[in-house]
Structures are given as structure tokens and as C-alpha cells.
Amino acid sequence: MAVFSRRLILAAAAALTLAACERGNSPPRAGFEGVDITGADYARELNLPDAEGRRRSLQDFRGKVTVVFFGYTQCPDVCPTTMVELAEVKRQLGADGERIQGVFVSVDPERDTPEILKAYVANFDPSFVALRGTPDETKATAKQFKVFYNKVAGQTPTSYTIDHTAGSYVFDAQGRVRLFTRYGAGLDKLKHDLKILLDEKAA
Template structure:
């Protein structure tokens, strides 16, 4: 009985494959392929060069919104991305991490460059004006707001802490929840790079 069920299942799979309905990859993150938001960004990097997803053709791009004075979510996420790149071995060079600052008031280009450099020499940081930052965050459906500190300049930011992954053709593919882990991210990136 079990053998007959297995053969029926195998036959059904063969028919589906013959029809061109290939099974979707089993991502650990949320598959958002075809979403009508977070399609691109156009913001200056720490050297003033305007960057966008399209210029990283051939690489998987991971976009994360954060800020340098973030006490927990930002360094944790960037460390997970760095570890995922290491887990990929040579393919780690085909992954481009991008941090978009949510705090352009305090995150100077010099500070951002030094901050992302702690996680890897190929990490890029982008910093727009407050208006550009708000527009890009809105397009990515990223929430952020100031949380007052004990002094006017000591505020923190409450913000969304997920990452967005684009495939080597520049298409938005994944929404990675905070704390997913480096191994899960590496597994998903391996699938993305094979697409």
C-alpha cells in the first residue's frame, strides 16, 4: 500500500514538472517574490555615490535598515549577515550587505563607514537626507520613530528589524525576520544564488 501511494505521488510530481510548474524553493525566510514594494533604493553611500539595487547584478543583496547607536538589533543582524557570508565559503563574495541609516542626523558618513567596516570590508552603508530616509523607509514598509533619551541627543530609535534579500537579477525575493540566525540565512542565500 505504501509503495503504491509513493508511486502515485511520484507520478503526480512528474506530471506537474512536465506542465512547467516547478516547485518553489523551500526558503526559511518569508518568500515575497513579486511584492509591489521595496523594489529599489537610490541613496548616497559614505563616499557620496548614489547606489541602487541594479548596480549589484550577479550578487544577492541584503538590505537592512538601522543606525550606528542601536544597542541590540542592528549589531546582531549585521553580525548574522557576516556569519552567513562566512558559512557560504567562496559564495560569500556573491552577497552584498547594505545598511540604510535611519538616523542621518547622527550617522555621519565617516561614522557609518567605520561601523559597517566592523562587520566586513564589503559592507556598504547608505545615508540620505531625513526626507529621503523617510521616503525609502515608507517604500520598504519600515517603521521607525525617535524614543527620547535623558538628553536631547541621546535618543534611540524604535524601528523594524527585518532584512530584505534580492536575487542576482535584482528582484526582491525574501523578507528575513529579526533573529532568524546565520545558518538559516546562509541556507536561503545558497538557494537565491542558484536561482
């Protein structure tokens, strides 16, 4: 029995060592409130036009802690609440908040025109960026981020709603995906996690 237990311990130690090797140069784990997805093999690519028609990627936001949220401007609750909380956290962090970048990715390119998106994000914070791709680009980007969205028919062809993943992806200042924050977790938890990333030293 002792030999068997020792083998289990050695096997577990080997598995932990292998996991550490696989993470390679990933940043050290921190005490996050959100879901720590450091080293994930998804949510790594973002290449869509902004409201001005310029192609934007995650590299454009290096040096800032970037929060990416997929939603749509006619969303009745989840989207505006998420954007309000992010803007409020940015405000509460004062000078450090200037190093937070909000990115809103539309899952409704049919109705979310560049003009509508530009005005929408500006209502929350003038520094926030809105991205809008073609339907095919939107689908591919959502797949890369493991984001679900689905159109739900309304009373008229244009009054539909969209069910979608209610959470945000957070990237550190080096452009590495670190967190998934669930909708409804609260402003304080988001602030806690963003402050940890803002305080990290560049690796």
C-alpha cells in the same frame, strides 16, 4: 451539493490560475525559511548616497544576492547582531560568499555621519555598503520598503534611541526582491535561504 462543490473547485482553480498569471515572469517559489515576498510591489527602489557620497541603487548590486537592512549605528542589539550574522554567513559560504552584498541603510542621518557609517559597516565586513540620505529621503525610502522607524526620546536631545523594523530584505542576483528575513530567525536559516538564491540559475 455535488454541483455546488464542483463550482467551488472550479472557482479555486480559476483563482490560482489568475494568481499565476499576475506573477508573470516571477522566479519559481523555493523552500525558503524566511518570508517569501517574490513579486511584491514594494521594496523595489533604492537610491541613496553611500558613505563616499556616490548615489547607489539596487542595479549597482546586480549579480550578487543583496541583503538590505535598515538600522542605525547606536542601536544596542538588533543592528549589530544582524550585521554579525550576515558577515558570518558570508564567511561560512566561502567563495560563494563573495557574491553576497550587505547594504545598511541608516534611519538616523542626524547622528550617522558618512565617516561613522563607513567605519561601522567595515567592522563587520569591508565589502558592506552603508547608505545615508537626507531625513526626507530616508522617510521616502523607508515607506517604499514598508519599514517603520520612530525616534524615542532619551535623557538628552542626542541620546535618543530609534524603534525600527527588525528584519532584512533579500534580493536575488537579478535585483528582484525575494525575501523578508525576521530578526532572531538565526544564522542557519539565513544561510539556507541565501544559498538557495546563490544556486539559482539566471533567468
